Amino acid sequence: MTHLVVDQLKFSYSDRVIVDGVSLDLRAGELLVLLGANGAGKTTLLRLIARHLKPESGTVSLDESDVANWSRRRFAQQIALMPQHENRGSMLTVIDVVSLGRMPHCGWWTPLSKLDQKRIDDALVATGLAALRERSITELSGGEWRRMILARAIAQDASVLMLDEPIAGLDLKYQYEVLDQVRQLTKQNQLVTVVTLHDLNMTAMFADRVAILSGNKLLALGSVEEVLQSDLIRQAFDVEVSVVRHPSLGTPLIIPLHHAAKLGIDERSAEKLHPGDKDV
Amino acid sequence: MNRSSRIVLAAFAFLALTSLVSLFVGAIAISPMDVAGAWLFGNAESLSATERTILSELRLPRMITTILVGGSLGIAGVGFQALFRNPLADPFIIGASSGAALGVTIAIVLGWQAAWFGLRASAFSALVGSLLLIAVVLGIGSISRRSSSLSLLLAGVALSSMVNSIVSLLMFWNEEKVTVIFAWLMGSLSVNNWQSIATTAVLFLIGLVLLWSMSRPLDAYLLGDIASQSLGLHLVGFRVWLVFGASIATASAVSAAGIIGFIGLIAPHIARWTVGPRHAWLIPMSACTGATILIFADVIARTIAAPTELPVGTITALLGCPFFLGLLLCRSRACELAGETA
Numbered sequence: 001m002t003h004l005v006v007d008q009l010k011f012s013y014s015d016r017v018i019v020d021g022v023s024l025d026l027r028a029g030e031l032l033v034l035l036g037a038n039g040a041g042k043t044t045l046l047r048l049i050a051r052h053l054k055p056e057s058g059t060v061s062l063d064e065s066d067v068a069n070w071s072r073r074r075f076a077q078q079i080a081l082m083p084q085h086e087n088r089g090s091m092l093t094v095i096d097v098v099s100l101g102r103m104p105h106c107g108w109w110t111p112l113s114k115l116d117q118k119r120i121d122d123a124l125v126a127t128g129l130a131a132l133r134e135r136s137i138t139e140l141s142g143g144e145w146r147r148m149i150l151a152r153a154i155a156q157d158a159s160v161l162m163l164d165e166p167i168a169g170l171d172l173k174y175q176y177e178v179l180d181q182v183r184q185l186t187k188q189n190q191l192v193t194v195v196t197l198h199d200l201n202m203t204a205m206f207a208d209r210v211a212i213l214s215g216n217k218l219l220a221l222g223s224v225e226e227v228l229q230s231d232l233i234r235q236a237f238d239v240e241v242s243v244v245r246h247p248s249l250g251t252p253l254i255i256p257l258h259h260a261a262k263l264g265i266d267e268r269s270a271e272k273l274h275p276g277d278k279d280v
Numbered sequence: 281m282n283r284s285s286r287i288v289l290a291a292f293a294f295l296a297l298t299s300l301v302s303l304f305v306g307a308i309a310i311s312p313m314d315v316a317g318a319w320l321f322g323n324a325e326s327l328s329a330t331e332r333t334i335l336s337e338l339r340l341p342r343m344i345t346t347i348l349v350g351g352s353l354g355i356a357g358v359g360f361q362a363l364f365r366n367p368l369a370d371p372f373i374i375g376a377s378s379g380a381a382l383g384v385t386i387a388i389v390l391g392w393q394a395a396w397f398g399l400r401a402s403a404f405s406a407l408v409g410s411l412l413l414i415a416v417v418l419g420i421g422s423i424s425r426r427s428s429s430l431s432l433l434l435a436g437v438a439l440s441s442m443v444n445s446i447v448s449l450l451m452f453w454n455e456e457k458v459t460v461i462f463a464w465l466m467g468s469l470s471v472n473n474w475q476s477i478a479t480t481a482v483l484f485l486i487g488l489v490l491l492w493s494m495s496r497p498l499d500a501y502l503l504g505d506i507a508s509q510s511l512g513l514h515l516v517g518f519r520v521w522l523v524f525g526a527s528i529a530t531a532s533a534v535s536a537a538g539i540i541g542f543i544g545l546i547a548p549h550i551a552r553w554t555v556g557p558r559h560a561w562l563i564p565m566s567a568c569t570g571a572t573i574l575i576f577a578d579v580i581a582r583t584i585a586a587p588t589e590l591p592v593g594t595i596t597a598l599l600g601c602p603f604f605l606g607l608l609l610c611r612s613r614a615c616e617l618a619g620e621t622a
Contacts, residue, residue: 087503
C-alpha cells in the first residue's frame with residue numbers, strides 16, 4: 001500500500017522563503033487537493049515532491065524510502081507529475097506524447113511491449129482521446145491538451161499522481177470529467193493523488209482531504225468539512241465567503257460574500273435560503 | 281511496414297541512385313554502360329586507364345565523403361535543433377562549425393599531423409573546438425536562469441563571430457599557411473585519402489548511433505524540462521550526451537570538408553515534413569536528406585563551370601536558401617488551407 005510522507009519541506013529562492021516547513025502524510029486511495037492564493041507555493045511544493053527542485057531541508061519518502069536517493073527512472077516509475085505548462089511547439093501526435101508515458105518503464109531503446117501498448121490504449125480511452133490519437137498536438141484545444149497530458153500521466157502507471165491545476169482553462173463539462181476521472185483512478189488503482197486547484201466548490205466535490213497553503217506555510221490540513229470553513233478561507237485568500245451546504249450533494253458550497261450580498265444571502269440568512277441546511 | 285519506414289527506405293534508394301549517377305558526371309563524363317561493362321561483366325577494355333583512375337581514385341572517394349559529410353550535417357542539425365528547442369539552430373548558425381574550424385586551424389598552424397587510434401589530429405581538434413564552443417554557449421545559459429533558446433542561439437551567433445575573427449587572426453599571423461587554411465575553410469569534398477574517409481566514417485557512425493539511441497528521450501525533451509524530467513530524464517546527463525553526439529557529427533563534417541552551410545538547417549526540416557517529428561525516423565531521414573542534397577550540390581559544383589570546380593558551400597547556400605524559402609511558403613499556404621493558425 002502506497003504511503004507518501006512529506007516531512008518539513010523548506011525551499012527558498014535567494015532570501016525569499018517559498019515553502020516553509022510543509023508536512024503531509026498520504027495513503028493509497030486518497031485524493032488531496034492543495035489550495036492557496038497565487039504565489040502561496042502550491043506549484044513549488046509539487047515540484048519539490050517531484051524532485052525538480054532541491055529542498056533546503058526536509059525529506060520526501062515513499063513507502064518509507066527517501067526518494068532523494070532514487071534514480072530518476074525509478075522515481076518516474078513511481079511518481080508522475082502533470083505540469084501546468086508544457087512546450088506545445090513540437091509536431092508530435094497525441095499517441096506519440098501519450099506513449100512517452102511508458103519511457104520510465106521501457107527506457108531509451110526498448111520497443112514498446114504489448115503491455116505498454118495496452119496501458120497507452122487504456123489511458124487514451126479513459127481520457128476520451130481514442131479518436132484523436134493520430135492528431136498533431138499543435139491542433140489540440142486547451143481542454144484536449146490537458147486531457148492528453150493526463151493520459152500520459154495515466155500511461156506512466158505510477159502509484160503517486162501529482163496534477164498541477166489540471167482543470168485550468170477547461171469548460172465546466174471537462175472540469176467535471178477530468179476530476180471525476182482522477183478520482184475514479186485514485187480509488188480503482190489505489191493511487192496517492194495530489195491536485196492543485198483554485199475552484200473551492202470542485203474541491204469540496206472531489207477531495208478526500210484538503211490542504212491550504214498560506215504565507216508559504218501549511219495553514220490547514222484535514223477533511224473537506226474541517227478545512228473549507230469561512231475563517232480559514234478568509235485567512236488564505238483574503239476574501240469573505242459564506243459556506244453553506246450544497247442542496248443536493250451535501251458538500252460545502254462556498255459563495256463569496258459580495259456575490260452573496262447581491263443575491264440577498266449572508267451567513268446568517270443562508271439557512272433561510274435552504275431551510276434545513278446548516279453552515280458547516 | 282508503416283508510412284515513415286516506407287518513406288525512409290525510398291529516400292535511401294533515391295540516395296543510392298543519385299550517388300551512382302554522381303560517379304558518371306563531371307568535367308569528364310563517363311558512360312554508365314562502360315562502367316557496367318567493366319565492373320559487372322568483367323570487360324576491362326570498356327574503360328580507359330584514365331577513366332578507371334578518375335572513378336576509383338577521385339569520384340568514388342569523393343562520393344563516399346559527400347554522403348558522410350551530408351549525413352553528418354543532417355544529424356548534427358537535428359541534434360542542435362533539439363538541444364536548443366529551436367528550428368533555426370544548426371551547426372553553422374550556433375557556432376559549432378566555427379568552433380570546429382578554429383580547432384582545425386590551430387591543428388594546421390601548429391602542424392599537428394599525429395593520428396590517435398587511426399583518427400587524424402584535425403578531426404580531434406575539430407571535435408574539441410566544437411565541444412568547447414557549445415559548452416560556452418550552454419554555460420552562458422546556465423549562468424542566466426532565464427535564458428531562452430533564442431538568447432542561447434544569439435550567444436552562439438556572437439561567439440561564432442568571435443571565433444571566426446580568431447581564425448582570421450591566426451591566418452594573418454601565419455602567412456605561410458594561409459593558402460592551406462583558406463582552401464580548407466572554403467570547403468571541398470575532393471578527398472582521396474582513405475584514412476581521412478575512415479576518420480569521417482567513424483565519427484559519423486558514432487554521432488549517428490549516439491543520437492539515434494536518444495530518439496525517445498529527444499521526443500520527450502521537446503515537451504520541456506519539467507515534462508521530460510517527470511518522464512525520468514536526467515537533464516544534465518542527457519544534454520551532455522546530446523552535445524557530444526551533435527558535436528562529433530559536426531567534427532566529422534568540418535574536419536573532412538571545411539565549413540558547408542545550410543545543410544544542417546534544411547535537411548532536418550525537409551525530413552520533418554516527410555516523416556514527421558519522431559526522432560526514431562527523423563534522424564535517419566535527416567542523414568539521408570543531407571547526403572542527397574550534398575550529392576546534388578557537389579555534382580552542380582563540379583559541372584556548372586567545368587573544368588573549374590566551384591566551392592560546394594556556395595552551391596548549398598545558393599540553392600538551399602530559395603528552396604527552403606519555397607518550402608516555407610508552400611507549408612504556410614497548406615496551413616492556411618487547413619485552417620491552421622500556426
